[in-house]
Amino acid sequence: MTTRLPLFPLNSVVFPGVATPLHVFEERYRALVRDLLGRSDPADRIFGITAIREGFEVAGPGDSVEHGRQSLCTTGTVVQLTGVEPYDDGRFDIETVGRQRFVLHEVDGSGDYAVGAVDLVTEPDTDDVTGVEAERTLAIFERYRDRLGRMRGGPVLSGQLPRDPTYLSWSLSATCLLTQAQRQELLEAPDTLTRLVLLRHSLVEEMEAMQVVPSLPATGISRMGWSPN
Incomplete structure (x- = not known):
């Protein structure tokens, strides 16, 4: 089932089960962290990290992943915010842990930060x-x-x-x-x-x-x- 997920594009790949520290300084991602901290249940403080193929601007409203102003990889990782260190100037150092993969279909950049239409991926059982x-x-x-x-x-x-x-x-x-x-x-x-x-x-x-x-x-x-x- 397709769901909406806040996005944090990076020039790197993040994996499920892996702890990743991030330094948040751009205003749109500061807004994302503030919104996540406003969620009372820590389990709901999730967003998606996907690697950037090329470009640096978030896509516009309704842009596809490939034809927006930023080319993003279509497979990314849902991460949970697990730790925050705020700075007086509004920046954050945050800790995240990867939870599961997602497939990205569309990006909406009309809000304070990008939001993707995604399908969550369930890892097949091992044998x-x-x-x-x-x-x-x-x-x-x-x-x-x-x-x-x-x-x-x-x-x-x-x-x-x-x-x-x-x-x-x-x-x-x-x-x-x-x-x-x-x-x-x-x-x-x-x-x-x-x-x-x-x-x-x-x-x-x-x-x-x-x-x-x-x-x-x-x-x-x-x-x-x-x-x-």
């Missing part, structure tokens, strides 16, 4: 095959993390990872050193098994590239944290 693939992908990641640590001269990408295949796939998607296009492909994957296979192939390719060019990878290490909430 034994997915569990086996999760173990294979985790083993590849441990090799990748060890090799990257030896290149960097110390531990990197440290921290405990979830064992649940779906949450593991989201956590690795946010943690591994991937391009934005690769992250968006992972977000759009139809199920956990597909996402784990994509991750494993990306990690193997990255390790092969490390052998050829030792200075790789050039992608910055993700500062996002995983959360089961």
Whole structure:
């Protein structure tokens, strides 16, 4: 069922189960945070984050996602506002946690901030095959993390990872050193098994590239944290 969801376009990809800090300084997003804080139930303080393909202005009333003044990826993540630090000048530092994916159909930019017409995506159940693939992908990641640590001269990408295949796939998607296009492909994957296979192939390719060019990878290490909430 299509529903309306406030939107916060970003130049990055956010995943379900992942905690993401944001600095809010533009007036339209300050208005969004103020409106969210006005909701008495913290569970209702939700909005959608979707990655920007190109452009920087929100679309006008009734503009499609592709033909508005801003080109947005059509798959994004519903996030919940979990923490706020206000500044005297009206800015906010906020904490969010991803809850589930959505598909964006239309953007309305006529209000104080953009609102999207979206369909929420339910993650398919996993099976034994997915569990086996999760173990294979985790083993590849441990090799990748060890090799990257030896290149960097110390531990990197440290921290405990979830064992649940779906949450593991989201956590690795946010943690591994991937391009934005690769992250968006992972977000759009139809199920956990597909996402784990994509991750494993990306990690193997990255390790092969490390052998050829030792200075790789050039992608910055993700500062996002995983959360089961």
